[in-house]
Amino acid sequence: MAELDADIDGLWREIGALTEAGELRRLSGAFARFIAQLGDAPSALILAAAVLSELEGHGHSCLQLGDLAAGPTLLLGWSDDAWRQLAQAAAPLPRGVAGWSKLLAHCQQVWIRGEFDLDQPLVLDGQRLYLRRYWRDETLVAQAVRERAAATHPVDTPLVRSWLDKLFVAQPGAQGPDWQKLACAVALRSSVAIITGGPGTGKTYTVARLLALLFATAPEAGRQRVALAAPTGKAAARLKQSIDKALNELADRVGSDLPLRELTARMGAARTLHSLLGARPDTRAFAHHRGNPLDVDVLIVDEASMVHLEMMASLLDALPVGATLILLGDKDQLASVEAGAVLGDLCHAAHEGHYSAATIAYIEAASGEIIPDIYRGDGGALAQQTVMLRYSRRFGGPIGQLALAVNGGDTARAEQVLRAGEESVRWLEHAQPAQLLQLAHAGYAPYLQLLRDGASGEHEDWVRRILLSFETFRILCAVRDGEWGVTGLNEAIEKRLAASHLLRHGAEWYVGRPVMVTRNDYSTRVFNGDIGVTLPDPARAGALRVYFLEGDAVRSVLATRLRNVETAFAMTVHKSQGSEFRHTVLALPRERNAVLTRELVYTGITRASEVFTLVTPGGDVLQEAIASRTHRTSGLRDLVA
């Protein structure tokens, strides 16, 4: 026993050393201690608990025993040495997956799926070790989407076909099927559908037609309760604007056949998922759940790639059985910072289709579209309810070509587009920070000029113009720290703009300061990701207010009431998701970093609507980023299949 204690002490020392070295979160060490205190805990279990918790911090929802047996250095971003020392301190470790399975099966802290459940904190499901919360969420999501996808309802195919022919105009010379049209047919036949596609592929265009189709074919269209939601306020506002616009155009087309304007007017505003589910201060539990489900018949969720596992589980839990869920998003974008890459997992094979003979026959009958043989297959129920839109209408030019090359991992093609000298795609290679500051100066001067000109008419119009102007340009960073990180750049940009007399910056709050909210605050009704600009309060001399755009409306909060905000001249690519800027600048850092991935570069590029500038300090940073793919360990793909 004394010998065992000595071994365990050595392991705790090593865990402490890794924590001090910044390799391990304090939380991971604390979680391992919690597990150790629950009963007999062999060193190997303590090590597994620390690693599992650490991986959760990297966005993984579980730990594969295969990775544990091989040494999860890549997943942890550790050196081989760091892992070797930890493994030695926990020795002897079990051998291979079978050895780990056997050891964990004997630990009282671990519930083996299928055995008597004592609510243990760890769950072993096959070869995946989970924190119980994530196992519960993954299982709930997988089961809910499988059941919803499998339960197809009867469809009046001739009626649907006639409406789809009315809603979609045949494109002369189009190659392949009209994926948008068939996506509507697919979505109509069960209570879940995923419509994925890159920027400008017409996800919103399609969903507007799907709504019209739903209204046209529902027995009581006037009673359909449709809700629109997105992970952030900005994405929700964009969704509502685009859907309203698309439905308005459609209303003219369908004329008196369908009172589309009336039906649309009843839809209400788009909301954040937090607000839809009824988030409450100081608790993770939402007001809506299976005991108090949402009052909806159809729920459309945009930017679904940003929805993390816990949120998706809460959403599916709160959705009434008969309601239809439509997920829209780009599966190739960065997943949320929190654990899980739900959309990516749910439709990872969307580009291949894997449609069954029954699906293909249904699609042909309901939409008239013929699915080419290469998309045939034996995918699961959810694959039958997933459609990928493949042609970008807004993104055909150089920005689209660059996005496509990066997404496909084609570095040579990406460099070719970047070097082609196009107006819309620029590359500052071997750049110095001063060049980035020059770009910032040129990009932000217009909104600062509007600010200096002062309000000539209505105060609110002036504010709106400033906010809209600020939203046309943004600098995106891959990292937070360092010269090329958000924090350093924001400071440098502030100084540069002050030196050019474009702003006067002395204290924390100053006129013109753009800020991003970093935490939901229910008392001031500002939410994580909201972006506003600080301007003088017209009612109180000397006071400053931060103004936010909500759709077309302007709202403001006294600057001093905002606690969790940061300056937003530069922001991370992660935080930019769901937004689009006329000119987007992406700055990649000199140093290697685990966050530099293909998905990050792709997401950065696709934030640009007219001009994209890549700024790199030289070296192979772009090539390395394109070669590196985000990998999130999860069981969702297996569980859904």
Ligand SMILES: Nc1ncnc2c1ncn2[C@@H]1O[C@H](COP(=O)(O)OP(=O)(O)OP(=O)(O)O)[C@@H](O)[C@H]1O
């Ligand atoms: N079949 C179509 N025929 C004509 N115009 C289309 C069609 N599909 C999409 N568009 C137009 O292409 C543009 C992009 O479509 P939409 O905004 O729906 O794409 P999206 O996939 O939702 O884009 P993002 O995700 O980048 O917001 C819109 O102006 C839309 O009206």
